[in-house]
Amino acid sequence: MATTSHATPIDAAYAILEASEMRYRGRVIGTVAARDPNAPAENYADCFVRDFVPSALVYLLDGRETIVRDFLQTVLELRHQQERWAGHEPAPGVMPASFKVVGDDQGERLIADFGDHAIGRVAPVDSMLWWMILLRAYVTVSDDADFAHQPDVQRGMRQILDLLLRDRLEVAPTLLVPDGSFMIDRRMGVYGHPLEVQALFFGALCGARQLLETTDGNEGLVRRVDQRLRTLRTYIRIYYWLDVPRLNEIHRYKTEQFGQESVNILNIHPESIPDWVPDWLPDDAGYLVGNLGPGRMDFRFFALGNLLSILFGLSTDEEAQRIMLLYEERWPDLIGTMPVKISYPAMEGEEWRLMTGSDPKNAPWSYHNGGNWPALLWTFVGAAVKVGRTDLAEKAYAQAAERLPADRWAEYYDGRHGRLVGRRSNHFQTWSATSLILGEKFLSESTQLRSLGLYSH
Numbered sequence: 204m205a206t207t208s209h210a211t212p213i214d215a216a217y218a219i220l221e222a223s224e225m226r227y228r229g230r231v232i233g234t235v236a237a238r239d240p241n242a243p244a245e246n247y248a249d250c251f252v253r254d255f256v257p258s259a260l261v262y263l264l265d266g267r268e269t270i271v272r273d274f275l276q277t278v279l280e281l282r283h284q285q286e287r288w289a290g291h292e293p294a295p296g297v298m299p300a301s302f303k304v305v306g307d308d309q310g311e312r313l314i315a316d317f318g319d320h321a322i323g324r325v326a327p328v329d330s331m332l333w334w335m336i337l338l339r340a341y342v343t344v345s346d347d348a349d350f351a352h353q354p355d356v357q358r359g360m361r362q363i364l365d366l367l368l369r370d371r372l373e374v375a376p377t378l379l380v381p382d383g384s385f386m387i388d389r390r391m392g393v394y395g396h397p398l399e400v401q402a403l404f405f406g407a408l409c410g411a412r413q414l415l416e417t418t419d420g421n422e423g424l425v426r427r428v429d430q431r432l433r434t435l436r437t438y439i440r441i442y443y444w445l446d447v448p449r450l451n452e453i454h455r456y457k458t459e460q461f462g463q464e465s466v467n468i469l470n471i472h473p474e475s476i477p478d479w480v481p482d483w484l485p486d487d488a489g490y491l492v493g494n495l496g497p498g499r500m501d502f503r504f505f506a507l508g509n510l511l512s513i514l515f516g517l518s519t520d521e522e523a524q525r526i527m528l529l530y531e532e533r534w535p536d537l538i539g540t541m542p543v544k545i546s547y548p549a550m551e552g553e554e555w556r557l558m559t560g561s562d563p564k565n566a567p568w569s570y571h572n573g574g575n576w577p578a579l580l581w582t583f584v585g586a587a588v589k590v591g592r593t594d595l596a597e598k599a600y601a602q603a604a605e606r607l608p609a610d611r612w613a614e615y616y617d618g619r620h621g622r623l624v625g626r627r628s629n630h631f632q633t634w635s636a637t638s639l640i641l642g643e644k645f646l647s648e649s650t651q652l653r654s655l656g657l658y659s660h
Contacts, residue, residue: 212604213264213643219612219636220258225250228311234258234637237614239630246320247629249301251388252278252330257637259337259579264644264651268345275338275350277302277328279359281315294362298334300327321378331363334404336657339410339452343656351414360411364529367404368427376434377495378404386507387571392550392558395496398508401439406515406657408432413656423459439449439491439512440519442469445502448488450481453500479548488529491518493546504529504537504547506579513586514657520590525591530583533589535655539620540598541575543583543608549573549619564627568619575621577603577613578634581641585652588645612636 206239223234233250252387259271260484281299308311309489318326337362350356373379373432377396385400387393412428422583454476456467480502494501495508509526530537537544549567550558559565564573580603587596607613611630617623645652654660 210608212608213223214451215608216451216612216636216639217328219631219633220261220640222466222631223258225304226279227313230273231270232277232412233302236634237629239632243628244629246301246316249276249303249316250299251436253333254578254633254634256333256643257578257634259580260340260655261637261640261644263340263344263655264308264641268341268347271341271532272347272350273342273344275356277313277513278334280357281313282313283618284517298330298363300330308452311382313589325381325388327384328335328378328380328383328400328505329368329403331581332400332407335360335363335407335410340655342414342656344471346655348414352416357416360415361421363407364415364424364428365409367407368424368431369470375496376431376438377401387505387545389562389571390558390560391565391571392501392548393494393505395499397494397501398439398443398491398505399511400508400513401435402508402515402517403502403584404433405435405439405517407434408512414647418512436462436517437629439517440522443491443495444518444522445484446488446525447484447486448478450484450490465595468501469495469549470498472498475500476504483533484530485532487525488532489522489525490529491522491526504538506543506545507582508581510543510579510586512580513589516658523586524591527587527595530587530595531592535620538583538599539575539603539618539622540619541577541616543577543579543604544573544575544621545579545615546573569625570615570627573619574625575616575618577615578632578638581638581645582646588649588652589658593649596646598641600646601638603639603642606634607639 214621224231225233225235233255236247236249236251236254255274259274262270266484278298281302285297299317302313304311305314309418338351342348378400380400381398382394384392408428408431409562417425454473456471456473458467458470460467460473490504491512492500493503493505513526514521536547549572551567555567564570567573580599583599584596610624612632612633612635613624613630614628614635615625617625
């Protein structure tokens with residue numbers, strides 16, 4: 204695929220989107236991950252649920268709601284393809300990571316992947332969460348509440364909520380997940396309660412609260428959703444938040460405390476504070492840490508979790524402003540030359556060997572281990588616009604618009620500042636292109652972001 208030299212970056216991005224459209228029986232039902240003719244992985248011809256989200260938002264803002272509706276319906280219907288192992292009944296709320304169209308003598312058919320073909324064979328947790336968030340955006344834009352009230356859609360939401368709200372051995376209101384079950388789909392030491400999943404969980408619950416019918420015996424489920432929203436929001440805002448006063452508090456923590464009066468309720472040891480944190484964290488900024496659990500605080504900065512927390516209203520207004528201030532004051536580290544770095548800092552040396560299993564794709568400052576992902580641009584621009592930091596949004600967008608067409612719409616970038624196209628990066632990546640389109644739309648008319656219904660308070 205080639206783009207003409209006279210095309211604007213947005214024209215070229217739309218050309219990528221058009222070429223990526225996946226058709227089934229004459230209808231567009233999604234977009235493939237990439238149209239790179241040299242893509243090494245076969246599944247880049249699949250439509251991934253998470254990858255399709257920026258494409259879907261572009262379609263909604265362009266008045267092409269039918270494509271999004273057909274996608275939502277397709278994913279809902281594909282759940283029955285999940286494999287059943289002897290003695291193990293899969294949860295009915297789980298949705299596929301991706302799907303593809305195949306043709307044979309019997310015609311076209313859809314094949315779904317529930318993680319069976321993924322690296323590490325981990326089922327996706329985020330697919331059902333993104334599906335619920337996208338359903339809310341579709342209904343908000345199209346005003347098609349009848350679709351959300353269809354029996355199969357209501358049943359799908361109830362099954363997802365039954366899975367998410369099921370009583371387990373966990374005490375915290377956060378959602379427990381394994382490594383590799385969301386955008387960071389390889390071993391990265393993110394098992395437990397990663398921030399990205401909690402932000403998606405919150406956004407999905409907000410969508411369910413808006414769309415779930417309160418009749419037909421759902422009253423108890425609605426009450427559970429309301430309660431979980433309140434406890435999850437409070438828990439994240441208090442215990443995941445890190446600024447200098449909070450860091451001082453953790454530095455002076457007493458450990459092995461018991462009882463209701465305990466301050467250090469998760470028994471975080473001060474010695475676990477990494478050396479880089481005290482000098483790197485500015486006095487007036489802050490962020491939500493990457494993970495939290497018994498005896499564990501992951502101090503790494505994960506972009507998508509923080510940006511979605513701003514967009515969905517999981518963070519407070521003050522926290523949102525201070526996260527953006529962190530971006531401003533640590534721009535070379537968190538943005539560099541290509542927005543947006545997915546995590547900071549990278550794991551190196553022995554830590555990388557033990558935490559990633561010596562994963563060469565997640566080498567230091569590459570891929571999920573400190574790489575830069577253009578696909579995160581839409582969340583950064585959206586979060587910055589929401590809190591009134593249009594200056595930061597414009598700066599990030601300008602960087603991406605200059606490089607992405609020249610770099611053939613790369614998947615990710617390597618290096619401390621994202622100067623190198625990723626060593627194993629695919630080109631003509633659909634969500635890199637659609638994220639640029641969304642960034643332009645949010646900047647040209649900020650009301651477009653609000654019209655998607657992503658805001659929650």
